[in-house]
Amino acid sequence: MRLSGIHHIAIICSDYEKSKKFYAEILGLEIIQEIYRRERDSFKLDLALNGEYVIELFSFPNPPKRTSRPEAAGLRHIAFSVPDLDSCVAELIRHQISPEPIRTDESTGKRFTFIADPDDLPIEFYEA
Known part of the structure; x- marks a missing residue:
């Protein structure tokens, strides 16, 4: 197997609007696309750094907590x-x-x- 790079990092957030503002406005990542998936009651926000896709930000209803x-x-x-x-x-x-x-x-x-x-x-x- 030969890896050619990291494609993206997926992050599930508990407050979508707050996290969207943090990553896009405060850190300055570029929004590539934003999709609302009705069947999952979930947003998916694709973010880029210097034109390169790096983060998938997800929202899900009631995600479980995890150590971070x-x-x-x-x-x-x-x-x-x-x-x-x-x-x-x-x-x-x-x-x-x-x-x-x-x-x-x-x-x-x-x-x-x-x-x-x-x-x-x-x-x-x-x-x-």
């Missing part, structure tokens, strides 16, 4: 690379989002921080 801290077993977190972590943090704070203290990757010397999305999913910003 960065150290929990399972999918750990989503990480976005940013050119300037200080300006990224300032923008997050402007939107009333409190990032964790900035840390430094011991292996690379690069700086990074975490926030939580509206459903407490950990999101990393890594200075590239």
